[in-house]
Amino acid sequence: MNTGAVQIDETLARYSDLLFGTAITVYVIAMFLFLAALAGARSRRLAARELVGATAGSAGSSASGSSTPVDRTPGKLAQGTRRSFSEKLGAMAYPVVFVGLAAHIASIVTRGIATGRAPWGNMYEFISMTCAACVVAGVVVLRKPSNRPLLSFVLLPVILLMFIAGRWLYTQAAPVVPALKSYWLAIHVSIISISSGVLLVSGVASVLYLVKMQWGAKADDPKRSDSGFTGGVMRLVAHIPGADTLDRLAYKCVVFGFPLFGLGVxxxxxxxxxxxxxFWGWDPKETVSFIAWVIYAAYLHARATAGWRNTAAAWINVAGFVALLFNLFIINLVVSGLHSYAGL
Structure with missing residues (x-):
């Protein structure tokens, strides 16, 4: 198919669409594997707690005159906490994410080759690029084995965004509109996309931090009831790593993503x-981008200010997360402005 002087490779475009769908499917599989890892982590903690209690009881008996020795070597203690089947599934999830990411990146590359341009010229392509950046940021920041199960919460919004993009925002491979025919498309949009993906990971971490701060003590109470919807929520919260870990992860992502986002603006x-x-005309897209930048600057300031560096700072980061999503969808799809050429 010819459009002006540009010829679109329809075969590569179809391969790109297939790879996009493959990436979503693999991400879903990885997400459930990570959830299984979270469940296994909790079972392991409970088994370790019971083993420690039993060891303490045996030690007390020995002290009162029992002749039974207590072996507290790490190897012996670990025998009672061997990896469960769910934990083994969780160990498989990390490489599965890389399979999905490879398919995702291949989808973006083949789309670019098929169209002969930077493959982020419309909303469908921009969301795909942003989600790929989000997954890359997630696997890097959460590369520590104990943190890897948190990728399930990163993959959830990625899967939803990619599904929305593929179902309702999909655009056939074609040249970009004249307003986007500039080398700045490759520079500006790629920087904004990558920084947005990193900041999405930070937003997820702050949301989990607030949940952990609100429900963590109740979730870790061994005497709590696990029945009903509340019990299910508590079990999920108990699977999440500590609040301090989540806070550090959120901060690291903003430290990297904030200056990159500013450079993109x-x-x-x-x-x-x-x-x-x-340079600036207070177009809706420009205005909300500036608001998001100010919010993230306020978050960094709050993290360095006594009395604000915990829950208050996390709420500011969540506000930045909401502003980012608002700028991504509402501004591009609903509000009319100079940036309303999403190619839908």
């Missing part, structure tokens, strides 16, 4: 001057 302003004759 600056590049967008330079592109705007070239395309529209002004």
């Amino acid at each position: 600056i590049c967008g302003a330079i592109w705007a001057e070239s395309a529209w004759g002004r």
Whole structure:
């Protein structure tokens, strides 16, 4: 199919769509494997707690005159806490994510080759790029084995965003509209996409942090009831790592993503001057991007301020997360402005 002087490779475009669907499917499999790992982690903690209690009881009996020796060597203690089947499934999840990520990146690359341009010229492609950046950030930040199960909570919004993009925002492979025919498309949009993906990971970590702070003590209470919906929520919260770990992860992501996002906004302003004759015009997209940037700056300031660095800072980060999603969807799809050429 010819569109002007640009020829679209329809075969590669179809391969790109197939790889996109494959990536979603593999991400779903990995998410459930990670959830199984979380369940296994809790079972392991409970088994270890029971073993420690039993060891303490044996030690007390020995002290009162029993002749039975107590072997407290790490190897002996570990025998009672061997990996469960769910934990073995969880260990498989991390490489499965890389399979999905490989298919995802291949989808983006083949889309770019098929169209002969940077493969993020419409909402479908931009969301795909952002989700790939989010997964890359997740596997890097959560590479520690004890943190890897948290990738289930990162993959959940990725899967939802990719499903929405593929189901309702999908656009056939085609050249970009004239307003986007600039080398700034490859620079500005790629920077914004990568930084948005990293900041999405931070937002997920802060949401989990607030949940852990609210319900963590009750969830870790061995005397609590596990019945009903509340019990299910408590079991899920008990699977999540400690609040301090989540807070550090959120902070690290913002430290990396915030200056990158700011650089993307600056590049967008330079592109705007070239395309529209002004650096800044308070277009809805520009305005919300600036608001999101200010919120993340406030988060970093709060993390360095006594009395704000815990729950208050996390709420600010969540506000930035919401602003980012609002800028991604509502501004592009609902609000009319100079950036309303999403190619839907």
